[in-house]
Amino acid sequence: xxxxxxxxxxxxxxxxxxxxxxxxxxxxxxFLKIAExxxxxxxxxxxxxxxxxxxxxxxxxxxxxISLFKYKSLLKYAAMLALILTGYFYVTSLDASxxxxxxxxxxxTLPDNSEVVLNAESKIVYNKKSWNKxxxxxxxxxxxxxxAKGKKFDVETNLGTVSVLxxxxxxQSRDNRFMITCYEGLVEVTFNNQxxxxxxxxxxxxxxxxxxxxNQISINNPSWILDESTFDNTEFKLVIxxxxxxxxxxVNLESVNNSQRFTGAFTHxxxxxxxxxxxxxxxxxxxxGENNLVTIYGEQ
Amino acid sequence: xxxxxxxxxxxVYNKLFQNLSPAIYNFIYFKCGDxxxxxxxxxxxxxxxxxxxxxxxxxKAKSFLYTVCNNAFxxxxxxxxxxxxxxxxxxxxxxxxSPQFVLEEKEFEKxxxxxxxxxxxxxxxxxxxxxxxxxxxxxxxxxxxISVKAVEKRMSQALESLRTELNTKNI
Numbered sequence: 212x213x214x215x216x217x218x219x220x221x222x223x224x225x226x227x228x229x230x231x232x233x234x235x236x237x238x239x240x241x242f243l244k245i246a247e248x249x250x251x252x253x254x255x256x257x258x259x260x261x262x263x264x265x266x267x268x269x270x271x272x273x274x275x276x277i278s279l280f281k282y283k284s285l286l287k288y289a290a291m292l293a294l295i296l297t298g299y300f301y302v303t304s305l306d307a308s309x310x311x312x313x314x315x316x317x318x319x320t321l322p323d324n325s326e327v328v329l330n331a332e333s334k335i336v337y338n339k340k341s342w343n344k345x346x347x348x349x350x351x352x353x354x355x356x357x358x359a360k361g362k363k364f365d366v367e368t369n370l371g372t373v374s375v376l377x378x379x380x381x382x383q384s385r386d387n388r389f390m391i392t393c394y395e396g397l398v399e400v401t402f403n404n405q406x407x408x409x410x411x412x413x414x415x416x417x418x419x420x421x422x423x424x425x426n427q428i429s430i431n432n433p434s435w436i437l438d439e440s441t442f443d444n445t446e447f448k449l450v451i452x453x454x455x456x457x458x459x460x461x462v463n464l465e466s467v468n469n470s471q472r473f474t475g476a477f478t479h480x481x482x483x484x485x486x487x488x489x490x491x492x493x494x495x496x497x498x499x500g501e502n503n504l505v506t507i508y509g510e511q
Numbered sequence: 512x513x514x515x516x517x518x519x520x521x522x523v524y525n526k527l528f529q530n531l532s533p534a535i536y537n538f539i540y541f542k543c544g545d546x547x548x549x550x551x552x553x554x555x556x557x558x559x560x561x562x563x564x565x566x567x568x569x570x571k572a573k574s575f576l577y578t579v580c581n582n583a584f585x586x587x588x589x590x591x592x593x594x595x596x597x598x599x600x601x602x603x604x605x606x607x608x609s610p611q612f613v614l615e616e617k618e619f620e621k622x623x624x625x626x627x628x629x630x631x632x633x634x635x636x637x638x639x640x641x642x643x644x645x646x647x648x649x650x651x652x653x654x655x656x657i658s659v660k661a662v663e664k665r666m667s668q669a670l671e672s673l674r675t676e677l678n679t680k681n682i
Contacts, residue, residue, distance in 0.1 A: 217670070218663055222647050238674070245673050248623055249642040254540045256533075257550050263528055266554055270524070270561035 217242055223431050308336040311352075313459035314479075316435075321348075325364065326357040330383075330435050331456040353383040355433050358396075371402030372415065378411075381433040388449060389417040394431055416443075438479040450489060452509075458482050459503065466509035467495060518572055519564035527572050528557055534644060535576050538654070540583055541639040542632055556580050577654045619677070626676040630669055637662055638669035 216233045219225040220243065225233070233239040311329040318328045319335075322342040327335060333352025346358075347365040349486065357379045358364045366373040368384035378396025383389070390412040391400050400407045403420045416424040425484040434441040440453050448469045451462050457479045475492060477485035482505075486497045490507060497507045516523050532553055539549040556579040560572060567575050627635060637655065640646045646654070648662045655662070 214667060218648070218666065221641055221666060241674050241677075242670050244619075245623065245640060245670060245677070247640070248620060250645075252624070252627075252643060254643070255546055256539050257536050257546065257553075259529070259532055262532065262550060263525070266557050269523075269554075269558055283617065330514065388563060401659075 213239075221246060296325060304340060306336045306338050308334060310334040312457055321346075321359075323359045323361060325359045328355040328436060330354060350382060350384060352385060353381070353435070354378070355381045355436055363369050370420075371400060374399045374401070378410075386449060386452065387419045388445075391415050391417075392433060394428075394433075434476060435479070439476050440479065441476040444472050444474050447473050447493070450477075454485060454489065456486070461502070461504045463504060463506040464509075465506060467507055468509065516569060518560065518567055518569055518662065519563060523569060524561060524564065527569070528558070531573055531576060532557070533602050537644060538577065538623060538636070539580055539584065541636045541643075544628065552580055555583060575652065578656070581654075581656070622677055623673070626673045629676060630672060634665050634669040634672070637665040641666065 213233065216225060216229050217239070219229060221232060234243065258355060279355045309317060309319045309327070309329060311331055311333050313332050314330055316329060318326065320326055321337065322339055322348065325346075327348075329335065330353040333354055334352070335348050335350050335354060337348035341486070346362055347367060349367045351368070354366075356364075356366065356375075358375055364375045366375075366382050368389065370384050370387070370389035371381055373391055375396060378398060379394040380396075380398050381390075381392040381394070383391075391398060391409060393409045393411050395411050397411070398408055400415060400417075402417055405501040407415065408420070409415055412427055412429075414424075414428045415422060415424055423490065440450075440457060442450055442453075446469070447467070450473045451464065454460070454463055454477065457477075460482070471493060473489065473493065475488060477488045479485070482499070486499075486505065486507075489495075490497050493509050495509060497505060499505050520523055535556060536549050536553045539552045540546070543549065558575045559573060559579050560567060560645065564574070627639070630638065637651055640651045640654065641648070648659050648666070651662045652659045
């Protein structure tokens, strides 16, 4: 039997004659019968429509899922944008604040170009938005103001309020000491329901709600702007507090009379020098230890 | 032009399913003889096609489906011996056959069914793709990813073992 002819038959490529040749042998006839009979069989069918239904539940419905997901991710961005915008508007409507840390001085410009120089560990808070309508800021600590001419300018502190119309002045509001120095123009100081007008070249110190000193000054700027702290008959405790602020140090006092008064100045640039200028006039001694710990000893 | 259309398009996908699923189903059925498993595998193959619709061009879809099924089948470890049951095609009623001849024919078909079930999976798949699906050797070679020579060999082996089995039982 010719196997090549058999394959031709199976491939449906056989001619009449070739088929006859194939049918001549017994084996060939048997093969042909098997092949022909098998062609009459079929598989048990399957439910194509049901399968498609199953399938489309799992597949074709997916694009919707995908598009929904895309829409969701858009929502995500929209929410983020909304949050950022709200945040932006909220922040801009909030009060702006400028803070200076220990041993730091900061200069800042207000929306009307007024200039504020913050001494160490001080803070101002003001509202950018309403600044043009109302020039009011609150101050903790000490700051020097160069106010642009314009409407009333208020500096609020917890010890009183200073109001001006375009001038240069310094306000110190620390502990119970409220000291205002006016370098140019006219400053009005309000405290404890009293008010006082301070002309250029004058300084007033208010301690515990009482005026303790009011005198003329000879300089055009507060000394701290030039890296020096000046004291005039000031409690020693306040001098030490200022020293701590300017050098970011810890100060330990041992048998030192806190309430003695100090007149003088110390530099902000050299701790040793500053300590010398503070301690020597009062006949005190000092040591500088680790971790910025300074100890000052009283008379032994 | 339709070749350019992506399988991801629902109408294209549906058309592919309508055209190809019966052949795919038969192909798997020839291999395992299990209706439920064949249906599952068809479904799995088409799900895979959908998941990869952007990567598979329409003209490659057919061979993709066969390959997926083939692989799925290879991955299935447990091959249980199943008895194939082939539904008979409505044969053109041959006029006035003698009852004995009809009986003999029936007997022969029954034996042939058993013999087909006893073929190796490789022989059976090739043989039935040719006989029932009417596929040429070249197409079978493509589907099974073997050479045409190998198809020829499987066909010969299948025929030979069918003939032997039918003859032994006849004795």
